Amino acid sequence: MSDQPSDASSRPETPPESPVSVDPVESAPEPASEVPREGPGRAKAAGKPARASTPPVPPQNAGPDVPKVPGYLQAPPRADVWQRRGQQPPPGVLSRLRPPSPSVIGPATLWSVFATALLSALLLGDGLGPNLLIVAVPAALGAFFAARTAGRRLRPWTAVWAVGGLALLAIPALREAGWPVFLAVVSALALGSLALHGSRSWPGVLLGSLGLFPSAAAGVRWGWLGVRARADDSRGRVRTVVRSTVVAVVLLVVFGALFASADAAFADLLGSLTPDVSVGDSPWRVFLFVLGLVGALAAAYSAAAPVRWDGITVRPGKARNRAEWALPLIVLNLLFAAFIALQLVVLLSGYDTVQEKTGLTPSEYARQGFWQLLWATVLILLVIALALRWAPRGGPGDRTLVRSVLGSLCVLTLVVVASALRRMDFYVDAFGLTRLRISVAAVELWLGVVLVLILAAGVFGARLLPRAIAVSAAAGVLAFGLLSPxxxxxxxxxxxxxxxxxxxxxxxxxxxxxxxxxxxxxxxxxxxxxxxxxxxxxxxxxxxxxxxxxxxxxxxxxxxxxxxxxxxxxxxxxxxxxxxxxxxxxxxxxxxx
Known part of the structure; x- marks a missing residue:
């Protein structure tokens, strides 16, 4: 029941409304907020009539009335048959890890990319040498300009990766052997990618070294859009640059040919400095131009919008209790200790002791066990990684246990590395040095460096361990090439x-x-x-x-x-x-x- 009186005389009189045609389907009651309400505290007995609602006034000069389509006759929106209703496709991994697309590519970056592509076509077709370092300089400048436009700053680790990559590209200029050159070029690409992405975690370092490949398509699209935008804004300047370039090339060709025909010494100098380009290798030059263009654009795009590979997190394994975790590793330590006790005799003695203890010549002894020790070193690194994943994490006592057990295993493995290198020394002294022998000895030596870094991480913390191992690998490749295997x-x-x-x-x-x-x-x-x-x-x-x-x-x-x-x-x-x-x-x- 209502608390207000129901006397009809108290209701305000409203003037009669003009008749308006209303579609019964489209008509709807007015919202409650538009209905005047009377509160109990209002002076209703004063006799002030409520203001009547004014009828809608049709606009002047309105066109003919358009009949409205009833709701039940309207066609429903078409649904995507490849997608469930109410759901959107989940974002890809790269879209979640990469920041928004950068702004339009700058002119300095564009000119650096074009210089990289042109030098690739002119210089790389005749082989590798100093030309690879020459091509890398404008590509690095393009990435620098793109990063500066995007507001990125040069950080210490970025400088380390960049300088290391350029240093590795000096190996093709110094050495003729193809195998250290190949290792140097691959390592330089990996360090350049790390410099562009700035990774620090294990997924970041591993995936960031390959980060240029996901940026290839996006870089080409970014460059094309930038060229179109700048061509539309400055058509007159583009035509001026093209005309100036054509005139300069014509002048160089005409007067260079005249001076070359006038002086044989100048002709020899010009011939040694000018790339030898022929019509027969045009497809190869075009491919190198496209390769240089795509690579430089990918580097610039990665510098402007790097993929944050550190966003990929690896969940730690389930922590085990101390006995379950430590017992297998302690048994493994005892096995290593027993093996090393016998190896110390060989490490600290010479050929005669080897023959006396084993009945084998030093070369036969070395040939018998080097590869087994190399694989043992690799497997120990895998064991350490898995042990850290499931290590107990209850408190200081657990941390002390983990450091003691794994530290002992690393020290014992270092002795195994020394034993393997000693066996290789016997082998080389008997049969001579070959490419395979020097390569596997270098790998075994680097594995020893990795073990030392793991020991240091157990003492000082593992925050820098991924980047430290990457630096050691790059330094090893650089030293391997500089020593001329x-x-x-x-x-x-x-x-x-x-x-x-x-x-x-x-x-x-x-x-x-x-x-x-x-x-x-x-x-x-x-x-x-x-x-x-x-x-x-x-x-x-x-x-x-x-x-x-x-x-x-x-x-x-x-x-x-x-x-x-x-x-x-x-x-x-x-x-x-x-x-x-x-x-x-x-x-x-x-x-x-």
């Missing part, structure tokens, strides 16, 4: 020959030009037999300066000063005498070289 192989084999041991000339002939200085010290006819293939390769090679390494140039100078003599019969006899490779009849199954 082919040159070391040749030097070691020449030293063995000076100590009245056998030398495999057929194997040494297959090395790169980096081995020529060491082989040049051999007596005749060994010197000429070892260098005749190098002289033929140098005579046939007509590489320009930008694709010639320092090792190749040095070999050419040596062979020009001391030409190779003809010792056909002696060289054939030497090949027959050293037919059994490395001085033993049974071939090493692990050494394809």
């Amino acid at each position: 082919d040159g070391l192989i040749a030097e070691q084999n020449v030293e063995r020959y000076d100590r009245d041991k056998t030398i495999d000339i057929d194997y040494l002939k297959g090395l790169s030009a980096d081995a020529v200085p060491a082989l040049d010290t051999l007596p005749e006819p060994l010197r000429s037999c070892a260098l005749r293939d190098f002289e033929r390769d140098v005579a046939l090679a007509d590489a320009p300066w930008y694709s010639s390494s320092w090792g190749e140039v040095r070999a050419r100078d040596i062979l020009e000063k001391r030409p190779v003599r003809n010792h056909g019969v002696e060289c054939y006899r030497l090949g027959q005498e050293t037919g059994e490779r490395d001085g033993y009849e049974e071939k090493d199954p692990y050494d394809p070289y």
Whole structure:
């Protein structure tokens, strides 16, 4: 029941409304907020009538009335048959980790990208050398300009990755051997990607080293949109630049040809500086241009909008109790200790003790166990990673237990690394150094460095461990290339020959030009037999300066000063005498070289 009186006379009288046609389907009651309410405290008996609602006034000059379509006749919106109703596709991994698209590409970045593509087409078609470092400079500048436009600052670790990548690209300029050059180029790309993304965690370092590949398509689209936007805004300036460039090229060609025909020295200088471009290799040059363009755009886009790979988190494993976690590792430590107790005799003694204890020659002893120790080192790193994942995390006592058990395992594994390197030393002294032997010895030495870094992380914290291991790997590749492995192989084999041991000339002939200085010290006819293939390769090679390494140039100078003599019969006899490779009849199954 209502608390207000129901007398009809108290209700205000409303004037009659003009008749308005209302569609029964579209008509609806007015909202309650528009109905005048009378509160109990209002002076209703004063007799003031309520203001009547004014009828809607149709607008003047209105067109003909458009009949409204009833709601039940309206067509429902079309639904996506590939998507469930009310759901949207989840965002991709890259869209969640990458910031919004950067602003329009700047002119400095565009010119740097174009310079990278042009230099790639002109210089990289003749081989690798200093040209790779030359091409990397404008690409790095383009990434720098893009990062500065996006508001990113240069951080210390970014500078470390960038300087390391450029240093690795100096290896092709110094060494002729293809295998250290390949390692250096791959490592330089990985460090450049880390410099652009700024990763610090394990997923960030591992995935960030490959981060340029996801940015390739986005970088091309970004560059195309930027070129279109700037072409629309400055058509007159673009035409001016094109005309100026065409005129400059014509002037250079005309007057350069005149000066070259007038002076032979100037013609030689111009020919050595100018890239040798022919019509026959046009498809290859076009491919290199596109490759340089896409790579530079991917680097610039990554610098402006890097993927935050650190956003990928790896959940730690379920913590185990102390007994369950520590018992297997303690047993493994005891096994390592027993093995190392016997290895110390070999590490601290020489050849005679090896034969006395094992009944094997030092070379047979080394060949028997090196690969097993190498795999043991790799597996120990896997065991340490899994043990840290399921380690107990209850308090200070658990942390002390984890550090003690895993620290002991790392120290014992370091002794295993030393034993493996000692075995390789026996092996090399008996049969000589080869590419495979120096490579696996370098890998074993780097694994020892990783173990030392893990020990340091247990003492000082593991925050820098992922980046420290990446730095150690890059430093190892850089040192490996700077030491010239082919040159070391040749030097070691020449030293063995000076100590009245056998030398495999057929194997040494297959090395790169980096081995020529060491082989040049051999007596005749060994010197000429070892260098005749190098002289033929140098005579046939007509590489320009930008694709010639320092090792190749040095070999050419040596062979020009001391030409190779003809010792056909002696060289054939030497090949027959050293037919059994490395001085033993049974071939090493692990050494394809």
